[in-house]
Amino acid sequence: MNGFWAILLKEFAHIRREPTTLFFAFLVPVLQLTIFGYAIDTTIEDITTVVYNLDGRRDSRDLVAAFASTRRFKVVAYVFNEADFNHALAAGRAKVGVKIPPDYTERLLDGEQAVVQVLIDGSDSQVATTALNSAALLGLNESRRRGMAFAEARQAAVARDPAGRVALPIEIRPRLLYNPNLESAHFFVPGLIGIIMQLVTLFLTSFAIVRERELGTLEQLFVTPVGRTGLMLGKLVPYAVIGFLETLIVLMVMVFVFSVPINGSLVLLLGLSLLFLLTALGLGLFISTLARTQLQAIQFAFMIMLPSILLSGFIFPREAMPLPMYLLGFFIPVTYFLEILRGIILRSAGLADLLPSVVGLVVCCAVVLTLSVSRFRKRQE
């Protein structure tokens, strides 16, 4: 622990002299959170829709109104010939085309099946899936409504509800917990906090030792009695303090800007955030001991950042990944932290509920810190 205070005070002096460090540590995460938080909105509404209604009578207009009232579709144009219809889709003015046949009303009245064609632009798979499901559901609902009216008229029903009206034989009643309005901010913003904290702390510390190596000051430190634990911790603690303040700020942005409430214990959340910070900073120090130059440090940091974003479950659900990728996720500290963040913030999970993730994070932290202290030698080999 020799020299811990000397290094610690010196690091704070460096930070004071280099205000860009503070800018990078405090302002950039808030900007990133705000920008990405608004950008990553997976709730899909108002899909542009073009309507080619060859029937034009009341039943067909009701169907078009039913499309619009789902809020998934927004009718942007009515066309009156096949060429315009195809062109609207090809030009991208509409992502969905609804084509109602001329005999739509007759067929319904005659008790025959009416076929409505819905063309969907498949280039954006998320939009296409939403349109596909919504269109199918709409068809089903309309058919059910007509079927029940038909049954009521015939006094024959497969099932009735307690009020005696015709009803479906089986009714499934799903209820969404924790995020009832399916707001994507609730899912993404807590995850984004984990990713941004990882990003900032990793870059702050990965330079810590490389910079001294490049300046030649590390060589000077080697000939002093400074201990390697003192040196490592003296480098780590100032950035842990900054990282912790940054965590408080981004949590406030989450609560007050994105209206994502923290349902669970704030103390538990902050305690586990501190554990994650230590791990992320340790990872930065580890990079610092591997890299010979600052350029190499940046490259190493990116090597860690990419899997942290792609494999941690931040964007893509880990359950859907191929087994090797899924297993790889266990070696990434932020994987555990995302579970913890979402658990506490959304599901108000307690320590006992999060035990597997907490244990995973503790193991990561111990391994990373041990590795970086043991990698670091005061001797040149």
Added chain:
Amino acid sequence: MSGADGADIVIAAEGLTRRFGDFTAVDAVSFAVPRAAIFGFLGPNGSGKSTVIRMLCGVLRPSAGRGTVLGHDVASEAEAIKRSIGYMSQKFSLYGDLSVEENMDFYGRIYGLSRARVRERKEALYALCGIRPFVNRLAAKLSGGWKQRLALACALIHEPDVLFLDEPTAGIDPVARRDLWDLLFELSGRGVTLFVTTHYMDEAERCSHVGYIHMSRLIVAGRPADLKRLDAVTPAGTRRVEISTPAPADALARLRGVAHVRDVTLFGDVLHALVDADLSDTDLVAATGQPANRVDLRPIAPTLEDVFVTLSRNELARSGA
């Protein structure tokens, strides 16, 4: 430990060797430096000077042999050595974004000095190194000579008994160089042992002891006056002569072809020659090809440069044979 002349030996190397893979950077180097000496360590780039310093400072483990500093073994007691030595590298290695005072405070804390002690030492070193006017200036904003003084002050904050300086005067102006040497003499006068590497022969002449390393091997070490009297430098049957002539370059070219002239080199506007004793002055003057009344001869003692050149050639001849 005591040396042949009865003084304490502060730095000692016995067969000190360092290999990097197949390459031997330092090959069985042995020497001893007494207390308060200024040991000038010379040699071309890549000859192993810095490697020797790094081993003595305890940051590089010797592959073979033994080194001690203040009685501590460099391999097993490196941390004890680090507490009582100062080190100033050839590259400026302080924090440019910290002020002069902050840099000194930092090293004071690193060596675990109390706050009162740091204050006391800073005052003493501001006075010694003359950096008091710049205490609040950022280190990066100092000129080369002042940077070196600050580096020296930081290396001295814990009052080390031994100071290692790796090419301290490389690239600084002559005035700053002279001032720095005055400081070194002052330190030596206070009993600090100095180990200085340098490229400059005039700096070597100022040292109380010198060592010359060439191609990883220590060619010679000792007091400059003793080295100049070595038989190998001026072998039996030869003498050293200074030749003054109006056309030294022309004379040099002619003398290089004469059998009895073993070595001749230009020294400013005169020539230094090592000639066989049986070559008479008259023959030597004739060999210059200049009018006899325009040539002056004067017997001289060898310079340190003569010593190192002669001994390196001998060494090369021996290893080549």
